[in-house]
Structures are given as C-alpha cells and as structure tokens.
Amino acid sequence: MESNIESLMHGFGIAITMQHILLMMIGVLLGILVGVLPGLGAPNGVSLLLPLTFGMQPVSAIILLSSMYWGALFGGSVTSILFNIPGEPSSVATTFDGYPMARDGRPSTALATAFGSAAFGALVGVVLITLVASWVAQFALRFGPPEYFAVYFLAFASFVGMGGTPPIKTLVALSIGFAIAAIGIDTVSGSVRLTFGVPELVKGVDFVVAVMGLFGIGELLLAVEEEMHAKAVSSKIDWREVLRTIAGLPRYGWTLLRSAAIGCWMGITPGGPTAASFMSYGIAKRFAKKGSRPFGTGVPEGIVAPEAADHSAGTSALLPMLSLGIPGSATAAVMMGGLMIWGLNPGPMLFVDQRDFVWGLIASMYVSNIVAVVLVLLTVPVFAALMRIPFFIIAPLIFIICTVGAYSVSNSYLDVVLMFGFGIIGYLFKKAAYPLAPLVLAIVIGDKAEDAFRQAMLMSKGSLGIFFSSPLVTCLILGGFAFLVVPQLMKLVRPRRARPGLEATEV
Amino acid sequence: MNSMTKLMMLSGAALALTAAQPAMAEWKPTKPIEFIATAGPGGGTDIIARTVQGIITKYKFIDQPIVVVNKGGGSGAEGYTYGKAMAGDPHKVIFGTSNAWQQPMVSKVAFNYTDLTPVAAMAQDEFLIWVKQDSPWKTAGDYLKAAKSGNLKMGGAQSKDTDEVLTRMIEKIADVKITYIPFKSGGEAAVQLAGGHIDSHVNNPSESVGQWRGGTQHPICVFSSKRLTNTDKVTATEGWSDIPTCVEQGLNIPTYQQPRTVWLPGKVTPEQAAFYVDVMKKVEGTPEWADYIKRTSQTNTFLVGDEFQKFIKDDIAHVHQIAQEQGWLVK
Numbered sequence: 001m002e003s004n005i006e007s008l009m010h011g012f013g014i015a016i017t018m019q020h021i022l023l024m025m026i027g028v029l030l031g032i033l034v035g036v037l038p039g040l041g042a043p044n045g046v047s048l049l050l051p052l053t054f055g056m057q058p059v060s061a062i063i064l065l066s067s068m069y070w071g072a073l074f075g076g077s078v079t080s081i082l083f084n085i086p087g088e089p090s091s092v093a094t095t096f097d098g099y100p101m102a103r104d105g106r107p108s109t110a111l112a113t114a115f116g117s118a119a120f121g122a123l124v125g126v127v128l129i130t131l132v133a134s135w136v137a138q139f140a141l142r143f144g145p146p147e148y149f150a151v152y153f154l155a156f157a158s159f160v161g162m163g164g165t166p167p168i169k170t171l172v173a174l175s176i177g178f179a180i181a182a183i184g185i186d187t188v189s190g191s192v193r194l195t196f197g198v199p200e201l202v203k204g205v206d207f208v209v210a211v212m213g214l215f216g217i218g219e220l221l222l223a224v225e226e227e228m229h230a231k232a233v234s235s236k237i238d239w240r241e242v243l244r245t246i247a248g249l250p251r252y253g254w255t256l257l258r259s260a261a262i263g264c265w266m267g268i269t270p271g272g273p274t275a276a277s278f279m280s281y282g283i284a285k286r287f288a289k290k291g292s293r294p295f296g297t298g299v300p301e302g303i304v305a306p307e308a309a310d311h312s313a314g315t316s317a318l319l320p321m322l323s324l325g326i327p328g329s330a331t332a333a334v335m336m337g338g339l340m341i342w343g344l345n346p347g348p349m350l351f352v353d354q355r356d357f358v359w360g361l362i363a364s365m366y367v368s369n370i371v372a373v374v375l376v377l378l379t380v381p382v383f384a385a386l387m388r389i390p391f392f393i394i395a396p397l398i399f400i401i402c403t404v405g406a407y408s409v410s411n412s413y414l415d416v417v418l419m420f421g422f423g424i425i426g427y428l429f430k431k432a433a434y435p436l437a438p439l440v441l442a443i444v445i446g447d448k449a450e451d452a453f454r455q456a457m458l459m460s461k462g463s464l465g466i467f468f469s470s471p472l473v474t475c476l477i478l479g480g481f482a483f484l485v486v487p488q489l490m491k492l493v494r495p496r497r498a499r500p501g502l503e504a505t506e507v
Numbered sequence: 508m509n510s511m512t513k514l515m516m517l518s519g520a521a522l523a524l525t526a527a528q529p530a531m532a533e534w535k536p537t538k539p540i541e542f543i544a545t546a547g548p549g550g551g552t553d554i555i556a557r558t559v560q561g562i563i564t565k566y567k568f569i570d571q572p573i574v575v576v577n578k579g580g581g582s583g584a585e586g587y588t589y590g591k592a593m594a595g596d597p598h599k600v601i602f603g604t605s606n607a608w609q610q611p612m613v614s615k616v617a618f619n620y621t622d623l624t625p626v627a628a629m630a631q632d633e634f635l636i637w638v639k640q641d642s643p644w645k646t647a648g649d650y651l652k653a654a655k656s657g658n659l660k661m662g663g664a665q666s667k668d669t670d671e672v673l674t675r676m677i678e679k680i681a682d683v684k685i686t687y688i689p690f691k692s693g694g695e696a697a698v699q700l701a702g703g704h705i706d707s708h709v710n711n712p713s714e715s716v717g718q719w720r721g722g723t724q725h726p727i728c729v730f731s732s733k734r735l736t737n738t739d740k741v742t743a744t745e746g747w748s749d750i751p752t753c754v755e756q757g758l759n760i761p762t763y764q765q766p767r768t769v770w771l772p773g774k775v776t777p778e779q780a781a782f783y784v785d786v787m788k789k790v791e792g793t794p795e796w797a798d799y800i801k802r803t804s805q806t807n808t809f810l811v812g813d814e815f816q817k818f819i820k821d822d823i824a825h826v827h828q829i830a831q832e833q834g835w836l837v838k
Contacts, residue, residue, distance in 0.1 A: 340713075
C-alpha cells in the first residue's frame, strides 16, 4: 500500500502541469456540455473527441477524455434536476427528488447538493482505486454469471420491497420494462425477439430514448394538462445559497458514505453506475427517518444518495478497465478502444509496463474532479436562471431538446417516434399512479439480468443450485430475498406499534 | 467528307473518350463520410474502423472529414440494416466481419450481404483455444481428453456466430460434447475464464493478449495451417510464433479465420466502389497499418472483387453445412 502512495505522488508529478490542467478544464467544460444535452451523453462525447487524441501522448489523451467523462457525469444531473429529463441513464434516480426541489423554487440548492455529493462520491472512488487497486481487481474476477444475476436481483429487490407504491403496481411496471428490454437480438439464442416486423427494432430500444420520453415528454404532457407550471419559478440566484448547501452537506454524512460504498461496489462488480444510483436511492428511502418528509417530494437525501453512488461507481468503473481490460461502463468501453489505438493493452500488466500512464491517470482523477466541481459550481447560477424562463418558452424548448436528443442517439427517425410513444406511456403511468422507476430499471438492466440468468442455467445444466454454490452468490441472493420479504413482514408487525412509534419521532 | 477530316473527327472522338475516362474514374466524395462500425465501442470492428479513419486522416487520402459511428445493436445487424437503408449513398462505409453473410443464415434479420456493395476483406483475424493459466491441460490433446466427460464449458461472443460455429466444429471433429455459453463479447468471455467460471474460449489474439501477458490465461493452439509469424514475446518466455497449430496437436481444423470486411451500401456506381478500393489499398500500404496488423496479430490479406466474392461463397457453403446440422437455419 505504501508503494501505491509513492506511485501516486509520482503520478501527481505527471498530472500537474500547465498543459494537463488546461486539458482538464477543456475536457470538463466539453463534458458538462455533452452531459447537459440529452441524447449526446458521455459515451458519444468521448468517441467524438477520440480522433483528436491520436496525435497526443497517451497520458495527455486519457486525461482529456477522462476529464470529459467527469464533466459529463456532473452535467447529466443538470437537466434531471431542472427539467426532469435525465441526460444520462445514471441520473434518472436524481430526478425523483431533484426535480421536485427545483420546482419548489430551490434549484440552486438542488444543483449544489447534487454536485457536492457527486464530488464526494468521486473522491471516495478514487481513494479506493489508489489504495486497493490490486485486491479489488482480483475480487472482481469472482463474478461469474450466477453472481451477476444475484447482483441484479439485489437491485430489483431493493426496489420492489420499497414502500410507497403497492408491490403489484411495481411488479407490473417491472414486467413491462422486461418486455421492452427483450426487444432486439437475444444474446443467448441469437434470435430476433419482439420486433413486430420492424427491421430497425433489431437494435433494441435505446435507454436514452425511453427515459427522454417517459420523463421529459411525460412530464410536459402532465404540465400542459394541469397548467401548474404555467408560471415561472421565481428562483433567487444566490451565491451564499450554493456555499451554504455545500457547507451543510456533512449533515448527510451517513447517507454520503453508504451511497459511496454502494457505488464503489457496483462500479467494481460491475453492476454499473445506473444500478448503483437506483439501489442507493432505494436503500436511502428504506433508511429514512420515520416522520420526516417522504422521499419524492424534494428531500436532500433523495439527491445525495443517487448522486454520490453514481459518481463513485463511475469512477471505480475505470478500475476493472485498467486492471482487467473489462470496461465497467459504456464510456469506459470507448476509452478502452482509445487505449488500444494509442498502442496500450489494458490488463494487469498495464500497472507494471505503463506505470507513468496508470498513475498519471489516477492522480489526474483527484485533480480533475476538483477542477470539475469548481467549474460546475460556478455554472449553478446560470443553470438555475433557466428556471425563471416562463413555461410557454421552456416547454417548446424541452420538446425540441427531446426530439433532437432522441434522433441523435443513432440518427434514426424510429427513435423519435418511440420517444413520443414512451412520452404517452409516461403520462399514463403518472395518471394511474404507477411508478416509473422500476420500469426504467428493468429497461436498463433487464436484459443483462436475463442473460446472466440463462448463462448460469447453461452452466449448471438447468439446476437452480448454482445460485447457492458459493458463499458470495448465496449471500447476494439471500440479501435480495431479505429486501423483498422484510418490508412486508414489517408491515404485518407494525400496525400494532404504529401509533406510539409516530409519537416518539417528534414529527 | 475526305479521309483527312474523318481521321480528325475520329481522333477527336478518341481524345474526348480518353478525357472522359479519368473523369469517370475520379469520383470523389463530396460531403463528410460516415464509417459505420457494426460493433460497440472498443470491439475489434470498432478498432479497425478507427484505425483506418486515423490513417486516412493522417495521410489525407480523402479530403472530406470522416466520422466513426457505432451501430452494433443486434450483434451488428443494426449497422448492416442501416447500410441497406442507405442504398445509393457513397458516403457511408460499413465495417464488419463475416457476420454480413452468416447472420442472415441463422437469424431473421432484415438484410443480406447481397444488399451491400463489397469493397474489401482487409485482414484475417486468427482463432486460438485459450485455457486458464493454472489449468492441467497443456495441449489440445489434453483438452479434448477432458472434453470427453461432457462437462467442459466454452465461452464465446454471441450465439450461432463464429465462436459457436468453431465450437461445434471441434465437437464434431473430436467427437465430444461441449457446453457453449454465449457472452456479449470476447472480452467478457476472457474475464470469465480468468475467474474460472468457464474452462476455455476461442478468442482472437487481440481480445486476450492483455490477459495472457497478465498471466491469467494462455493459448494452447491456433487454428491456422502454419504457426503465426509474429515473433515478439508476449510473456517472458513465449510469443505468438511459439503457439503450436491445432493440427500439430491432433485437432484437425487446419484454418479458421475471421475476415474484417468493408462494404458500401447497395446501388452505388462501380466508380464509387473503385474509389474506396483504391483508398483501402493505400491504407494497406502504410506503416501504421503494418503496425496495427502486428499489434493485433492478424494476418494481412487484401481480398477484392472476384476473390472476395469467392471467399464469401466458400464460407457460406461451409457455415451452411454446420448450421444445417445444428438446426440453426432460419426458415
């Protein structure tokens, strides 16, 4: 471990040069831009920038690209909070409380809370990479198909058991999500499923298209109907508010730590940032104090939890890429392509052969995350000011952003049509009080869960015993069941004690 | 009209003809070009598309800017279907593999390779049998002996694709049964092997070189008629040229390769196709290309025109037989 610190200091020597700090600032600003524009997103942004890096030193190139990644992770939260349109899959969970808070006239607080927790999550992720890189890499190898399935199962279970909505509605939403995730070519059998004779559907439904419709357009339809957003929110642009929010973050220390831990775990395993943010949100809701404001109405913990988890997962997802050559996220996959073009082979030997490169990158993560959080906090007033624009101007803009965003995912008109379809589904779901989160979760990791389950079944020749074949997978599966069953048991037990309990927690 | 004027007119016509000839051959792209990689970012097809993009840009073989777009959905079907829909547009270049003709055989996809205009097969990727570093099997013979138990798990990229076809060929020739487990990519299969969740895979060299150097897995034989030519050492003691061929070790599959193919959409003119053949030929002559081939341990081949068509026909005949035996063919 001592040698790791030594290497890190060596890395700082490489990362902190005028040229590299400049590259970080450029990368972060570009990243914020692609993160804010839905449909573009970090993976696309990084691949657009990739050709420009061919002539650069590998370490400069990776600093530019990873800075863009950090910028995009931050930027993705902006539209989630202000307009209920997640710019990145992993910022969907941020909409649940971020959007209500912004609508409540506190956009600066919501943004600052998100950025502050995100920066904390990212730093935890980097520290983890610095200290336990080699051990973690070995641990990740223990994940085969049954373990993957168990992790996904855990993520689903933490949602189904979550209070608030009747479990049956959650199950309906999950099932619809699974069906949507099944569209396209099936990895395990290679056959085409649920395309209804539309050749283009063979590629499946892109997640971004789904969420822009479900959240962006769905919310717009609702707003038009209720006319409740007809007036602009009078948001004060107050620098002190930003500072006060950041200073107040330590109050959520426990939530921050727990969320960062979930994020690191999911980033390494690699469940990915999206599953991490959902799971963290679900668990934060579970742990919420009785009698405090319910989640979903703009509580700070509801922003802290998904943001911290998202960023710690996003950061630690780079570790499997460097040490094992498996990308933990789509953006990491693009960067890995970059590594190969620059003439580096990702894998365990990278730490030995390319010491300057690896530790330069790790050190740059510390620096560029600080650069990113400073830059992004500076933009808070600008973004918050967007909330002052009257609804009759902002509504058509959201419509245009969603349309262009859906088209730019893969230059396809079908995606635009699908996005509007999802908009109607989103509207109907909200009218009928069905939860959107399980639907989205199933669209994102439903097909991965299915693949993992069927791969596990092929391995065990059809025996479910494979899910109890090692302590690791057994613990994960039992944890999942606990999430499913315990809340229901609590409900059975609680009615008798509900009243005194409520009085005790001074409302 | 005397013979003199006749002659003058003839030569005039001839002049006009010769003047027209290069003008026709010299079709040039008039707007930015899209390279469509029929795979996700980071995959072999993506890397070749980006490598070619880099070389063309560096040497200014084409004046127009080039962007690489990933359309890897549906195991690449997304990209090919897109190419089919873009018929007549010479500013889209599709990078793929043998998937272009193999996938329509086994899946109900909405394209076939005949919907596209073939440009070239630019390289042949090799296949090897890889096992875990600490596995007891040192040769293909050991491996096949173990496979007799019927309990070996082979991982690979996708279902009914090149990796599974090769697995079924091994089964047939060695008379064994192997459980094939499809993953999203060869990279995933390599990680699963490193973790000991599967017993082997048949990755291309570039998909597993990092893992080999890192000491988590090693190749036992290569599906090639002769040993690989790259003599650089990958580990301290071994390099690509030290790997025995599978035939040497008694597994009689003399060659099995994955072509990296380049296509244009259908209905482009022969001049437009010729332009790209010419550009790819130039790309192939650069030191950067040689470096790419060496780094990824592929075999350099440059098949165009009839040779390319013949290659496709032969491959189809071969895969069709296996697909038929396995009951994979789509009705």
